[in-house]
Amino acid sequence: MSEERISLEDLKGIGPKTADKLREKGYDSPEKIAVMRPEELADILKITKKAAKDIVNDAKEKVLDKAVPAFTFKEIIQKRKEKIQRIPTGSKELDRIFRGGVPTESILTIKGEYASGKTQLAYQLCVNCLKYLKRKVIWIETESGTFVPERLIEMAKAVGLEIDPENDFIVVPASTINTPYSQFLAYERAVRMMKKKNMDVGVFVVDSFSAQFRAFYTGREMLPDRAKEQARHLGYLDNLASKYNMLIVLTAQVMDIPDQGGQLGERVKTGHTKRMVGGNVLSHWSTYIVSLQKLSTTDWEAVIADAPDLPMVRCR
Ligand SMILES: Nc1ncnc2c1ncn2[C@@H]1O[C@H](COP(=O)(O)OP(=O)(O)OP(=O)(O)O)[C@@H](O)[C@H]1O
Ligand SMILES: [Mg+2]
Known part of the structure; x- marks a missing residue:
């Protein structure tokens, strides 16, 4: 598991301006994006639901291993x-x-x-x-x-x-x-x-x-x-x-x-x-x-x- 922190700008389709807009609304980490409803995100960024869904999925992909660790019995x-x-x-x-x-x-x-x-x-x-x-x-x-x-x-x-x-x-x-x-x-x-x-x-x-x-x-x-x-x-x-x-x-x-x-x-x-x-x-x-x-x-x-x-x- 990597210990590097990823930021909003690391997500597909999110540039510095969009990231700022999200931070302003309190969504300041990829973890928070990963649990958003696409409709919510679409509404904030004034983008299509499909585009919002892609961002949420990308966030999930990037943070899930880190945000939600899961282990085997042996581990x-x-x-x-x-x-x-x-x-x-x-x-x-x-x-x-x-x-x-x-x-x-x-x-x-x-x-x-x-x-x-x-x-x-x-x-x-x-x-x-x-x-x-x-x-x-x-x-x-x-x-x-x-x-x-x-x-x-x-x-x-x-x-x-x-x-x-x-x-x-x-x-x-x-x-x-x-x-x-x-x-x-x-x-x-x-x-x-x-x-x-x-x-x-x-x-x-x-x-x-x-x-x-x-x-x-x-x-x-x-x-x-x-x-x-x-x-x-x-x-x-x-x-x-x-x-x-x-x-x-x-x-x-x-x-x-x-x-x-x-x-x-x-x-x-x-x-x-x-x-x-x-x-x-x-x-x-x-x-x-x-x-x-x-x-x-x-x-x-x-x-x-x-x-x-x-x-x-x-x-x-
Ligand atoms: N130096 C010591 N040697 C042996 N026993 C001691 C010594 N100091 C205190 N005690 C015993 O420990 C007991 C006091 O226990 P303690 O102070 O841990 O009680 P407590 O459950 O914390 O009580 P409280 O609810 O009043 O805080 C007493 O009965 C005392 O006899
Ligand atoms: Mg006591």
Whole structure:
């Protein structure tokens, strides 16, 4: 596949003047021409439908291989093998189920009650990403006090890693984040810094993903707006995951379900009786959901609640 970009002027029958006219109307790439109806194009350029059809066909011919890549099964497996990396979780059992660790190019959502270990698991993924992948970390802190460098240093020591304080982390602290909108800006700010410093980032954490949404969209009547804004965030993060081969780690709080029937349903779906804040939109966009519950001071339980390629499993 050629990496050269083709321009409007490369299409049969389109000179500089015609190209300008198209750009003016917002049709600024051969890809956009390729999906036009010939009638539309004929109307804009004041040409016959037949001539318009020829242009559209030529555009299709020239961009299709590039705009819409299609692969064989073998190629997909090969590509995944080359690209996907696995980040160990720190739990032997979870790693076994994840076949070595949580894969990059995916979104992992960690749900659980207060103090169930969500942030700790996110820390562990950061440390292991630095240690085993030799790739950097972005941390978006949306609630103050959850990013604790001392704890990270301690965890790093446990795997024989010394954190490079200048180069290993980009952190956007909670002090700048007080709405879902500033949370979104925080992602963009972090990505800009990553590009500027030419950093290879393997893990991108948003801790917590849901807190600002919960505080900002209060009434039931705001749910559609909340869902829309959440989808915008998740679309952006999902794109980052594939563009930069990152693992996106989101933490989500849970809330009580009042009726027992609802609790039972939730237990069947996710292993625990409390529902994730952010509900369906977040579940839909997550590649993996891990539900955490603290059993005692030394024991916790993780349930892989939703995964395209793993069974629902309970580990301790
Ligand atoms: N240095 C440490 N060594 C061992 N355990 C620790 C250490 N620091 C914190 N913990 C344990 O981790 C748990 C807190 O987990 P964590 O902060 O990850 O919870 P969380 O699910 O993120 O909660 P929240 O919803 O409040 O953010 C506590 O139970 C605490 O005992
Ligand atoms: Mg936390």
